[in-house]
Amino acid sequence: MSGLVLKLSPKERVLINGAVIENGDRRSRLSIMTPDAHILRLRDAVHPEEATTPVRRLCFAVQLVLSGDRDPGKAHSDLLRQIEDLSQVFQDRDSRRILAESSTAIIEEQHYRALKALRSMIPREDRLLAVRPS
Secondary structure, three states, X not given: OOOEEEEEOOOOEXXXXXXXEEOOOOOEXXXXXXXXXXXXXXXXXXXXXXXXXXXXXHHHHHHHHXXXXXXXXXXXXXXXXXXXXXXXXXXXXXXHHHHHHHHHHXXXXXXXXXXXXXXXXHHHHHHHHHHOOO
16 A cells, blocks of 8 residues: 555544644544655644744745645745745755755655655754854
C-alpha cells in the first residue's frame, strides 16, 4: 500500500484539500491515497499573525501551497528566492544543508518536506534575533 499515512491524536485537526477534519476521542490512522492531496497538520501550522519573521513568513508561504490556497507553479520562484535570501543570513553548515534540502523539496514539489525542514530553522532564527543588537 502506498500513499501518506497520518497518525492522529485525539481531537487533532488536519486540513485536507481545504477541509478541516477533526479526529475523534481516540488515536487513529488515515491513509491518504490521492497523490496530489493538499494536507497540513494544524498543530504544525504557522498562523498568519505569527508570520512576523523571514523564516516564519516562508513557512507560511509554503503552507499556502500545501493548503491549496496558492498555485505551486506560481509560488515556485518566490519560494526559491526567499530560501536564497535566508541563505545570505544563515551561513553555518547545518543551516545551509537545511536550506538546500528545502530548495530541493520545492523543486521536486514536495512541499510538506520543505515545510518540515524550514520549521527546524525557526529556533535558529529566534536565537539570532534574540542576540541581535537593538
